[in-house]
Amino acid sequence: SQGLAAAMPFNPNKAGEYGDAARTPAQGATHAPADPAATGSTSTETIASAKLGKGQPAPGGNPTTDPLDRVRVDAAGQRLTTNQGVPVADNQHSLKIGLRGPTAMEDFILREKLTHFDHERIPERVVHARGSAAHGYFECYRELGALTRAAPFAQAGKRTPLFTRFSTVAGERGSADTVRDVRGFAVKFYTEEGNWDLVGNNIPVFFIQDAMKFPDLVHAVKTEPHHGMPQASSAHDTFWDFVSLMPESTHMLLWQMSDRAIPRSYRTMQGFGVHTFRLVNAAGESQFCKFHWTPMQGTHSLVWDEAAKLTGADADFHRRDLWEAIEAGQFPEWELGLQVFSEEQAASFAFDVLDPTKLVPEELVPLLPVGKMVLNRNPDNFFAETEQVAFCTAHIVPGIDFSNDPLLQGRIHSYLDTQISRLGGANFHEIPINSPIAPVQNNQRDGMHRQALNRGRVNYEPNSLGGGCPFQAGAAGFTSFPERVAEDKVRGSAELFADHYSQARLFYESQSAVEQNHIAAAFRFELTRVQTPAVRARVVAALANVHPVLAGAVAAGLGIEIPPPLPLATDRPMPEYAPSPALSLFSRPGQTGIRTRKVALLVADGVDGAMVREVYAALLADGAVPRLVGARLGRVEGVDGSELDVEITFEAGASVLYDAVVVPDGEFGVAALGRDADALDFVRQQYRHCKPILVLGAGAGLLHEAGVPPALPDGGADPSLIGAHGEDLAQALAAFKEALSRHRSFGRETD
Ligand code: HDD
Numbered sequence: 001s002q003g004l005a006a007a008m009p010f011n012p013n014k015a016g017e018y019g020d021a022a023r024t025p026a027q028g029a030t031h032a033p034a035d036p037a038a039t040g041s042t043s044t045e046t047i048a049s050a051k052l053g054k055g056q057p058a059p060g061g062n063p064t065t066d067p068l069d070r071v072r073v074d075a076a077g078q079r080l081t082t083n084q085g086v087p088v089a090d091n092q093h094s095l096k097i098g099l100r101g102p103t104a105m106e107d108f109i110l111r112e113k114l115t116h117f118d119h120e121r122i123p124e125r126v127v128h129a130r131g132s133a134a135h136g137y138f139e140c141y142r143e144l145g146a147l148t149r150a151a152p153f154a155q156a157g158k159r160t161p162l163f164t165r166f167s168t169v170a171g172e173r174g175s176a177d178t179v180r181d182v183r184g185f186a187v188k189f190y191t192e193e194g195n196w197d198l199v200g201n202n203i204p205v206f207f208i209q210d211a212m213k214f215p216d217l218v219h220a221v222k223t224e225p226h227h228g229m230p231q232a233s234s235a236h237d238t239f240w241d242f243v244s245l246m247p248e249s250t251h252m253l254l255w256q257m258s259d260r261a262i263p264r265s266y267r268t269m270q271g272f273g274v275h276t277f278r279l280v281n282a283a284g285e286s287q288f289c290k291f292h293w294t295p296m297q298g299t300h301s302l303v304w305d306e307a308a309k310l311t312g313a314d315a316d317f318h319r320r321d322l323w324e325a326i327e328a329g330q331f332p333e334w335e336l337g338l339q340v341f342s343e344e345q346a347a348s349f350a351f352d353v354l355d356p357t358k359l360v361p362e363e364l365v366p367l368l369p370v371g372k373m374v375l376n377r378n379p380d381n382f383f384a385e386t387e388q389v390a391f392c393t394a395h396i397v398p399g400i401d402f403s404n405d406p407l408l409q410g411r412i413h414s415y416l417d418t419q420i421s422r423l424g425g426a427n428f429h430e431i432p433i434n435s436p437i438a439p440v441q442n443n444q445r446d447g448m449h450r451q452a453l454n455r456g457r458v459n460y461e462p463n464s465l466g467g468g469c470p471f472q473a474g475a476a477g478f479t480s481f482p483e484r485v486a487e488d489k490v491r492g493s494a495e496l497f498a499d500h501y502s503q504a505r506l507f508y509e510s511q512s513a514v515e516q517n518h519i520a521a522a523f524r525f526e527l528t529r530v531q532t533p534a535v536r537a538r539v540v541a542a543l544a545n546v547h548p549v550l551a552g553a554v555a556a557g558l559g560i561e562i563p564p565p566l567p568l569a570t571d572r573p574m575p576e577y578a579p580s581p582a583l584s585l586f587s588r589p590g591q592t593g594i595r596t597r598k599v600a601l602l603v604a605d606g607v608d609g610a611m612v613r614e615v616y617a618a619l620l621a622d623g624a625v626p627r628l629v630g631a632r633l634g635r636v637e638g639v640d641g642s643e644l645d646v647e648i649t650f651e652a653g654a655s656v657l658y659d660a661v662v663v664p665d666g667e668f669g670v671a672a673l674g675r676d677a678d679a680l681d682f683v684r685q686q687y688r689h690c691k692p693i694l695v696l697g698a699g700a701g702l703l704h705e706a707g708v709p710p711a712l713p714d715g716g717a718d719p720s721l722i723g724a725h726g727e728d729l730a731q732a733l734a735a736f737k738e739a740l741s742r743h744r745s746f747g748r749e750t751d
Pocket of ligand 1: 186
């Protein structure tokens, strides 16, 4: 707790939790957005709405908190009541006819309480049920009027509040965070021209090309219907049966079998809008656009063995990580980059930009950085915000428009539709987290749970009795881009959609050797779980069209010969592909150094306490999160007589929860650790998972006992396995921090 708590829990505007003083974060204690007036910043968080009033909001304020204030409830100092506001005298006993008699039918307090409880659950999302979210803002780097009239890009420095939810896809609401899966990356921008939802994933392509196939895909990947297994995993027959009969999924499968699908943190994932969208400027001119979110924290992933163990050690690993980083004031940031290209350019590409199984290589259309997203406030209430937030691809604003991507076209229907059953009616837009900061005025009325008290007699348009209001906005309102379409009405797909393998090959060839090995291992694992040999063989037959090395490695892992490749639907040459280095996770190490990285310092009676303290302080100073881990809670005594408080035990703080380990000096302490199976496992797993290890003096004995190769002062062949004695501690610490900022040392990987 010393690490994160030292930075003080921070949640501006969350008065309920930290008292009214928390509304104005103390100077130096937080990373609150700077006061534009004081810094001379160009920030123009100008707002004008009935809910919010006009003009600049309070510095560091977030316009979405004001509408949420309306519904914030704080019980401090309040008496208990029923839902009708009747004070409750006794909340422990039902009303009985005699102390040993039956309960009275008239006990309205009991009945109200139980009835409400019986209805506390709502249907979980049919996909992306498991997720976590946070509030924040988007800050625009530059005015983009030439490209789009969308409000968030209207001015350099402009801030637009937003709410972002990350999720897994296949698992149920209570499933583990670290399973192999695609991650959802959904952002709701509360613009003054209405809400814009960019509902993306951490992978830039998708499994299928047409929304018609989505229910089948989801049925195939979710638990099998007869026995409800497996939970949150694609490693089963129905999924691989479906995708092996759907060659268009091959590109996405390579991403899903890559380390992208086991991120270290939500904070270390890229996000993608996936589809080609349109930007439209005030003159009505349009360009195509792809949206990319790039994490400032770098792109980092787990290793598979670690991910599997984490599901047991902490099923909330990603949820906790996001929450703790924000509470500690270490606000995660992503840069928004646009790939903008004209229709003419698109027509010259060797792939179809309307095909969501294809990406636009950054080498072909570079990213234009246009702003950043900062997540700086955790929700007050998980259900009210994270669970009830309703993202819809149909939620776009003037300046953004759809393309004809057939997957996107189907999504435009599906999201609105699903919210109606999930959130119990057509008024889900009135739930505070979904309600825009822009005023809502129309003639839609009534329905379940209606909140607005629409006044007057006019609920139709055109009208004269209401002075014609609300009136059509005309050119100031949303106008669809008038794309010319003159075609036959058909079911089918465009010619270039038939190329299923070129970009899968591009992706594979763009990966480092380490990443390629991980992809092959993931296919081997998943297909080993598949029980039907013909399904396994069909997947390898698809991979034979991607790359002979990959197909060979997977076939060898399954103990089969490479089958003849699946037939190709097109043999068009695909000229512009070369390896795209931007597709490797290693191309984005990040800019936040060792901040928020968790480091375990192993302790026992007899370790060198002074040295442990020195390392602890040095890590804390650079924003890392050190923890003293021992066999049991309480105090251990160092050889020098110093006392150390164990913060967590090996049982509760398993190795997989830490990014690195420090093995202490002190012969007796090291000998004690060497007799502890948990301590030995801890060191072995840190080594196996390629994490930085700092070994102080006699600590070398623990590595030996654990069967880990010896550490050298400069790291030697393994730059993340660093040995140190008292005199060269500073140098070793520097090397350790450097290794920690790189995250892992895959050179030592053997499995
Ligand atoms: Fe979807 C949820 C992302 C294709 C239908 N989807 C959902 C969420 C994300 C995505 C991030 C969770 C939003 C949240 O946090 O609440 N979905 C994608 C991406 C896709 C995609 C990036 C392809 C590019 N989805 C897709 C298709 C359909 C749907 C083709 C249907 C035709 N998706 C849904 C849904 C969900 C959903 C059933 C479930 C819960 C919800 O919408 O709110 O409507």
